[in-house]
Amino acid sequence: MEKGKKILKAVIITLIIIALIGGGVGYYINYSNQQLVAKVMSVSNLGYEDYESSGTTTGSIKSNKSQSIYLDDDMTLKEVNVKQGDTVKAGDVLLTYESEMLQINVQEKQLQITNTATQIKNKEAELQKFKTMTPVTPKEPEPDTPDNPDTPDDNDDIAGKVENPEKVVAIGTVNAISQSYYGDGSSKNPYRFLCTEDGYVTGELFNTLGGYNDEGEQVNDGKYAVFEIREGDVLTGTKLENTTIDGSMLPYMKKKDKVSVKLLTTMVTEAVIDEPEEEPDNEPEEEPQEEGYTQQDINDKINSINSELRQLNLAQKENQVDLETAQKELDKANVKAEMDGIVVTCGNMDELPSSDRPMIVISDAAGMYVTGTVSEFDYNDLKVGQVISGNTWETGTYFTAKITDISTYPSNSNDNDYYGPGNSNTSYYPFTAYIEDASGLNNGEGADITLKNNEGNKGFYLPKAYVRKDGNTYYCFVRNDEGVLEKRKVSVGQSSDSYYVKIYSGITMDDYVAFPYGDTAKEGVKCEEYSYDMDF
Template sequence: MKKRIITIVLVCILAGGAVTGAVFGIKHYQKNKLVADVMSVSSLNWGYWGDSMESEGMVTNDASQNVYPESNQIIKEVYVEEGQEVKEGDPLMAYDVTSLQLSLEVKKLAVQSANDKLAVTNKELERLKKTTPVSENTQNQVTQPEEPAFTLPQLTQNNDAYNYISPEALPYNASDAAQNGAALGSAANPYRYLCEENGYVTGSFINALVNGELPLDSADGDIWVVLEIREGNSKDGELMSSWTMSPSTLAGCEENTRWDIMTKQQIQNEETQIQPDVQPEQTQNNASETVYTKEELDKAIQDKERELKKLDLDKRKAELELKDLEESATDGVVHAKINGVVKKVGDPKNLPNDGSAFLTVSGSEGLYVKGDISELMLDKVKVGQTVTATSWQSGMTFTAQITEIDTYPDDSNSYYGDGNPNASYYAYMAYIDDPTGLTNGEYLSLTIDTSDEEMASSGIYLETAYVRQEDGRYYVMKDEDGVLKKQYVTTGKIISGGSGIEITSGLSEDDSIAFPYGKTAQEGVKTQPSDGMMY
């Protein structure tokens, strides 16, 4: 009986093996019959010549130019009057150059301050992203140490320099007269404090400046100070480092904090070692750092990213305002940007304080189109650049020239195009050279070509359909010795709205690849050259 059972089992095993072998043989036979078409990478390479910016806009005949002087700018002369016709390039008005220089200094400081805040916030975000969250139970067990108190030493002077700057310190130029017409305490002639090389400024000084509690006066209202470090601790020594500040560039801080003048970073007090109840390996966080649960950490990162986006926008605004000021700072003259009629001229001695324009020029001839530019493309699009416009109704193509780009982003949220929906967009006006066939109110598709021969790349850019992803890694199906092989590659930038992808390593133009989808997209399948697209 046992022999019969053993015989039956052996027969089943042999039969199963035969079936398995047959199935494997059939699959192997079928795979050998498959042939994958391959093409050379050089023929599939798109290349890269830069991108274009696309949006939509409406034809209008009411283009206008508005001039908004700042409160500290003095208008020296107005060359036009209401109702007067002007041509592009005609002088409209002139600022007092000295007042423009003051505004220029203020804007430069604003840009510097914006860059500093952006750098600090970036570091804070990096620190958050490197933080390891803890569980709810662990968080409740961790004892957060208090910041140890720091006692300030006595305020002393070494030559002309203080050992640190506090509200009791005095500027070394307090008795100086106005310079070049600029009042002491203004952006062009700030109060100057001298500090030793290893010195610092206290939080109490910063708060006193922000709150207007320092015993200093300024004709401009906003007090500007410069904290300096000079060789030999002498006011006549060579400048080693400085920190320019005013209430408009600072925020309040803790009274007992100290800030390094060279790095503009807070100095951390020496920390006493406090051991938490939970062992360090359980939390993987330093006991002196803030402890987050996963939910708290995710929220903190999101909040910091939002703050970073706002600061980046503030920086871009400041840079645009600085650029506008620099363009007119040479002679102070503001020129007409469009052909039109002067619709409004204000009183130079009584500038508007309600946000309205001092001077307005309204377009009198021709047609304009209003479009939008992504903040990511602002450095590539300039006044005078050409826009290609296509009518939705007739399909006719027109050429327009950008005459004006807004300084501030458009808050209407009416952008329609192929750009990043999370970016801010700036409106621009473009003058249509020959508007024959267009009517006011007609909609157009707008394209700004930002390509540049200098941007041309000799790298490999493939259509994204030829590149697949597996476990976070990218690969192509490469021809190697007549059969397909999965070749992992390193990728770079995404182009053309996601249609193309850069290959930075793992593939050369001498290689050939197959379309990585379908039954022939398997390793080991034989290959043959193809003359056409493979899908």
């Protein structure tokens, strides 16, 4: 019994001590808060009202969804296939342009693809031949024969070594796909090109001769080539110019650079001249087989053919793009309806409209649309799918409409018939809304439009620094009627910039708020009014 009394007494003493400590802590916290003073500033001094956000604008009723076709000034009109009042389906041809030259252009692009495909096929066959070729044992060089790669066999009897020399045609622009009439690219038997007197050699061919890949890296020792100019541009003519190029000594060049054949010895680069390319010879070059090829020769030849194939495949891709572009231009010759509807406007061949007027207008039979502009201050409050309302000027007919499109670019002053407040210093953004029930509405009449924003309140802007966020809740520290801080929830909208945020509810312009950070940002702290003027 005596033991139980002692335990009870100890428990009571412990509880008393805890109560005293808790009361002391609470008293200390309350006392500390009473000693703190939070500086509060008037919302009206910190922020500003949204004077420009009127929530209203003006607009124009449009008949409904439509398609307007304007004539292309770069094309010749051939035929108009509809007349006013016709009913059309999506895909119907409305008008056609002259397309003969466009068809020829498409055929030319297709021919280029066919020619390049043939060259690729020939090069692949040539590559396979060298891959399966049995190499010969290299012969020992004769001691009396000078090994001078810069002086290959240069006699004028070369025509006698070429089958059908009369078929060799002088080339105006020698590029990577041009065929040499003789040689295998070695120092003793270089590629030979017959060139016109005003001929050029492209940087693309120089890169191939230099052994460069597409990234400008020299991946092999290069090839040798001789560029000749002969009298009469025929192989049997007297030699006028003869220049040997060692590919291993060539720098990497831009593909479209051109060097005059006459200036090859000085390598003076001419400006790129936009002139037609010579048609490439699709016949694979003949390879001398009298002495055969060593393994090194075969490897060099395989590398060279692979380089040529890369160039041809790249050219083929460019040809495909050119064909697609030409086909699109041809498709534009037949202008088709993009929607089902009625032809409400249609010009005629005898009296074509001006460039700013449509030749054909197709209108949908369902619903109507209202178009207008919204100021930059209301722009962030307007959303696609939002319902707006309005009244027409002529009949006063009330309507509702759903926003279908809001432009991300401000309009010019001449873009629309009706505008918002008309402040020349404010940007206005066009929008379109669909009117499902268009009863009593007339095409083209003006209307007053009400834009329904958040809670029907224009709101005001407050510096973001005075608004804190806790999860999805925004709040401010506000002075209450008792003169101390309280934590108050606020409803916010879009930011006007990186400094201000829009406040819709929770506080007013008459309230005083404190900076929501630091030791004084606590509920119950006494408040002291403060303004920037007090610093001066």
